[in-house]
Each structure stands twice: as structure tokens, then as C-alpha cells.
Amino acid sequence: MSEIIPIFRALLRSKAGALMLLIQIAITTAIVSNAAFIINDRIQYLNTETGYPEKEIFSFSISSFGEINDLSVMLEQTEETIRNIPGVINASLVNAVPVSGSGSASTFGSQPSSERGEEIRAAYFTGDEHILNTLGLSVFDGRNFEKNEVVVGTDRNAVAQVAIVSKAFIDQKFPEGNGLGQTIYFGNDPLKIVGVVEEMVGPWLKDNQAQNVVIMPIARADKQQKFIVRAEADQRAAVMRQIDDILLAEHNKRVIMFKRGMDEAKDNYNASDILMLRMLVVLIVVLVLVTALGIFGMTLFNINKRTKQIGTRRALGARKSAIVKYFLTENSIICISGMLIGSVAAVFLGNSLMTRFSIPALDINYILTTAVFVLVISLVSVIFPAIRAANIAPSIATRSI
Structure with missing residues (x-):
């Protein structure tokens, strides 16, 4: 807890990268929570029972002349x-x-x-x-x-x-x-x-x-x-x-047209919804991957930038666990800030979608679940670079002396 203030000050000194990552996490939280909610809503809709034995029924039209x-x-x-x-x-x-x-x-x-x-x-x-x-x-x-x-x-x-x-x-x-x-x-x-x-x-x-x-x-x-x-x-x-x-x-003297099974007719009717589901799944995967790579890349950048600083801390007796904790704490500050902003944005986005497209109101549980998921992804993304930082030898700090 005593390291939070120094970490926060360090982030303010090089705030460009942290700010970009915060915005990225906020956008991911807002979009993924709404996308996941829409996917679940559409899946429930697509699985709704019609009451008909769809695989037994077909239809066609006849034009008689x-x-x-x-x-x-x-x-x-x-x-x-x-x-x-x-x-x-x-x-x-x-x-x-x-x-x-x-x-x-x-x-x-x-x-x-x-x-x-x-x-x-x-x-x-x-x-x-x-x-x-x-x-x-x-x-x-x-x-x-x-x-x-x-x-x-x-x-x-x-x-x-x-x-x-x-x-x-x-x-x-x-x-x-x-x-x-x-x-x-x-x-x-x-x-x-x-x-x-x-x-x-x-x-x-x-x-x-x-x-x-x-x-x-x-x-x-x-x-x-x-x-x-x-x-x-x-x-x-x-x-x-x-x-x-x-x-x-x-x-x-007749023409038989539009012959198709009821299940086929239903699939054609729902084709746009199925396409939308696939696009939303791809969107979620891309956003999560981009966010994870962003966190991973920023952590690696900070490690390369602070190599001598980390080596000095190690030479002064800092444990490997303290180095890992430092980067996890730094990432958590950025991630939680982004999630808070993203959660507010998710509510506004959900209300806008509800008004424009007549979908149900966004369930707050989807925002909470997405926030937890993003936090876990961010911690997983930073843990390996943090371990790499912890393994920097203390001799690195004296190479330029």
C-alpha cells in the first residue's frame, strides 16, 4: 500500500503511455460488456421454442395457369x-x-x-x-x-x-x-x-x-x-x-416455387442475427487481444526503460517479489481507473442502444463480469514481463559506472 503513491507519481511523470492504455481499457470494458449482453440476448432469442416441429414441416407456393x-x-x-x-x-x-x-x-x-x-x-x-x-x-x-x-x-x-x-x-x-x-x-x-x-x-x-x-x-x-x-x-x-x-x-399448367423447410426458412429469417453474433464475438476477441497486447507491450517498454533502476533496487536488497508486485500494482491502478471510466461509458452506450434499436436495458452484472475479466486479463498480461523484470541482475546497475 505504501508504494501506491510513488507509483502514481511515476505514472504522472510518463503519463502518455498510461493514458493511452487507460483509454483502451475503458473502451474495451464499455464495448465488451454491451456486446456480451447483446450476444446472450440474441442466443436466448434464437433458442426460443416456436411450438412447431420445424424439421418435419416444409412449405411451397403454386402458381396455376x-x-x-x-x-x-x-x-x-x-x-x-x-x-x-x-x-x-x-x-x-x-x-x-x-x-x-x-x-x-x-x-x-x-x-x-x-x-x-x-x-x-x-x-x-x-x-x-x-x-x-x-x-x-x-x-x-x-x-x-x-x-x-x-x-x-x-x-x-x-x-x-x-x-x-x-x-x-x-x-x-x-x-x-x-x-x-x-x-x-x-x-x-x-x-x-x-x-x-x-x-x-x-x-x-x-x-x-x-x-x-x-x-x-x-x-x-x-x-x-x-x-x-x-x-x-x-x-x-x-x-x-x-x-x-x-x-x-x-x-x-402450374409452377411450384419457394419450396423450403421451416427450419431453413427460420434460419434465413435469423441470418442477420447469426451474422451479428459472429461479428460481435470477433469484436470481443480482437478487443481483448489488443488490450492484452497493449498491457504486455507497455510493461516491456517500462522494463527496458527502467532496467538500471530495477537493477539498483535489486542491488539494494529488493526481493524479486517486490519487483513483480510493483508492476502488478502499477498495472492495477491503470486498469481499475480504465474500468471505472469504461463502466460509466457502458451504461451510456447501453442506454443509447436501447433507445435506438429497442434492445433490453443493459444488465449491470455484465459490466461487473466484464470488469473482472478485463482485470484478470491485464494481470495475466503483466505477470510474465514482471517476472522477467524481477530476474534482472543487480550488476546491471553498475555497468555504466
């Missing part, structure tokens, strides 16, 4: 053809594909929208009575759609009368727990809630209300039509390979 007598009948036949392919569990027409980044959303209220009541935003899917099984879902409260409840046809003004919703939606809409059997409004159209699914997400995983989902029994026929198919996990690839030939044999 030519004269078609009854589009609804043809698409129902197509659905049945897909279900009869060996390895297929179920199939359904849909308006959008979950976790794909593309879909539809609306507000659902307890009153018609014309009456401006309280509304909750949710993604919505449309499909027939097979959609739940195709998505690998089941109701835990209530029931599935019945066939006579499915609105089939090309009329875009036709509306459903019932709906199945996610637990997250019904808990938010009816927190008192009596949502099953209640009526919600899609615009001015009433929908009776007949079933609740425990867990499912909409097309946008990054949405704050991604788990608010409403499914309506509508099999709307269109010449541009989406299908989802669920197959046995080990048969999915085989089904995907042969489905083009099977469907073109049924009707050759």
Missing part, C-alpha cells in the same frame, strides 16, 4: 394428393408460413372496430381443419375446427365465424382466464374462440408480440396459393424431391 373450372375443387384435390404421398402426415392451404418473416397481422378487439374498443395486435393464419395437425399443434383447451366451419372458395368477402388462438393471446386479451367461448372481432366480423393452443408463434420472431396468434378456418382459393406440408422427419427430403413431379402430373 390456364382455364380452371373450379379452383377450389382443384386445390382441395391437390391437398388430398399431397396427403396421399408416402411419408406425409398432413397438408393444408395457408395464407402465410410461420417463422418465415412474411405474413399478415391485424388488431382484434372485444367490440367491432367501428366502435373503437380496446384492441390487441396479433398475427393470423388461415387454413382448413387440417392446419393444426399440419403445424404439429393441438388444442389444450377447447376443440379443433369442424369441417362445416371452414370457409371455402374464392370469395374474399366471406368470413369465418370461429377462431383458435394462442395461449399468449388469450392471456393478454382475457387476463381473468375466461377467454374460451368469448367473442373477438376481426374488424367488424365476430369470431368465437373455440380452442386454445399452448405455444405457437407468428411469421415474425422479432416481433414483441410474436406469440400472439389467431387462426381462422378459411381455405381461400387463389391462383397464387401457399401450402404447408408435414412429413415424417426422415422422409421430408424425399417428399420434397418428388412433390413437383406428382403435382405437375395432376395439373401441368
Whole structure:
């Protein structure tokens, strides 16, 4: 403790190098703590369960051409053809594909929208009575759609009368727990809630209300039509390979496009987040290495600069441990000062990121953990040069005499 003041004075006499290192440690503390927090937040997001057996499901779009007598009948036949392919569990027409980044959303209220009541935003899917099984879902409260409840046809003004919703939606809409059997409004159209699914997400995983989902029994026929198919996990690839030939044999004036597995669609949707994670990891590694090398280099520079001084101290009886302690103490003063400044900067940076990019507030534990990590790295970086300094022979001090 008695050496702190002399060490501090020595740093003030050659403050340029110490100041640069202090700033470097401060920047490392601020950036690494926020980067580590963002990495953890994104990893939790990427590992969020969607509720779907992603490796069993794939989707594709069909564009039909030519004269078609009854589009609804043809698409129902197509659905049945897909279900009869060996390895297929179920199939359904849909308006959008979950976790794909593309879909539809609306507000659902307890009153018609014309009456401006309280509304909750949710993604919505449309499909027939097979959609739940195709998505690998089941109701835990209530029931599935019945066939006579499915609105089939090309009329875009036709509306459903019932709906199945996610637990997250019904808990938010009816927190008192009596949502099953209640009526919600899609615009001015009433929908009776007949079933609740425990867990499912909409097309946008990054949405704050991604788990608010409403499914309506509508099999709307269109010449541009989406299908989802669920197959046995080990048969999915085989089904995907042969489905083009099977469907073109049924009707050759159609084009099958955008065929991909749900897990692939999810990976494509999350590609930017995965790239960001990799970049942040590289940034952390580079910053830590640069900081460690900076500390190592500055310590070596100080040793070369103070060789005779160290030799003199050794000649006057200073122990090797005292020399090592001197450099560790000097480094700790710089490091702790940098960490304090960096911790304040980390808070400001975290608040700025929260405001600009809508990420959660920085957890103070990440700052503390980063500070401890930086301190350990700095001590490890200085220990070997310090040991080298301690081994300087006392005769070095008398060579120029």
C-alpha cells in the first residue's frame, strides 16, 4: 500500500503511455460488456421454442395457369394428393408460413372496430381443419375446427365465424382466464374462440408480440396459393424431391416455387442475427487481444526503460517479489481507473442502444463480469514481463559506472 503513491507519481511523470492504455481499457470494458449482453440476448432469442416441429414441416407456393373450372375443387384435390404421398402426415392451404418473416397481422378487439374498443395486435393464419395437425399443434383447451366451419372458395368477402388462438393471446386479451367461448372481432366480423393452443408463434420472431396468434378456418382459393406440408422427419427430403413431379402430373399448367423447410426458412429469417453474433464475438476477441497486447507491450517498454533502476533496487536488497508486485500494482491502478471510466461509458452506450434499436436495458452484472475479466486479463498480461523484470541482475546497475 505504501508504494501506491510513488507509483502514481511515476505514472504522472510518463503519463502518455498510461493514458493511452487507460483509454483502451475503458473502451474495451464499455464495448465488451454491451456486446456480451447483446450476444446472450440474441442466443436466448434464437433458442426460443416456436411450438412447431420445424424439421418435419416444409412449405411451397403454386402458381396455376390456364382455364380452371373450379379452383377450389382443384386445390382441395391437390391437398388430398399431397396427403396421399408416402411419408406425409398432413397438408393444408395457408395464407402465410410461420417463422418465415412474411405474413399478415391485424388488431382484434372485444367490440367491432367501428366502435373503437380496446384492441390487441396479433398475427393470423388461415387454413382448413387440417392446419393444426399440419403445424404439429393441438388444442389444450377447447376443440379443433369442424369441417362445416371452414370457409371455402374464392370469395374474399366471406368470413369465418370461429377462431383458435394462442395461449399468449388469450392471456393478454382475457387476463381473468375466461377467454374460451368469448367473442373477438376481426374488424367488424365476430369470431368465437373455440380452442386454445399452448405455444405457437407468428411469421415474425422479432416481433414483441410474436406469440400472439389467431387462426381462422378459411381455405381461400387463389391462383397464387401457399401450402404447408408435414412429413415424417426422415422422409421430408424425399417428399420434397418428388412433390413437383406428382403435382405437375395432376395439373401441368402450374409452377411450384419457394419450396423450403421451416427450419431453413427460420434460419434465413435469423441470418442477420447469426451474422451479428459472429461479428460481435470477433469484436470481443480482437478487443481483448489488443488490450492484452497493449498491457504486455507497455510493461516491456517500462522494463527496458527502467532496467538500471530495477537493477539498483535489486542491488539494494529488493526481493524479486517486490519487483513483480510493483508492476502488478502499477498495472492495477491503470486498469481499475480504465474500468471505472469504461463502466460509466457502458451504461451510456447501453442506454443509447436501447433507445435506438429497442434492445433490453443493459444488465449491470455484465459490466461487473466484464470488469473482472478485463482485470484478470491485464494481470495475466503483466505477470510474465514482471517476472522477467524481477530476474534482472543487480550488476546491471553498475555497468555504466
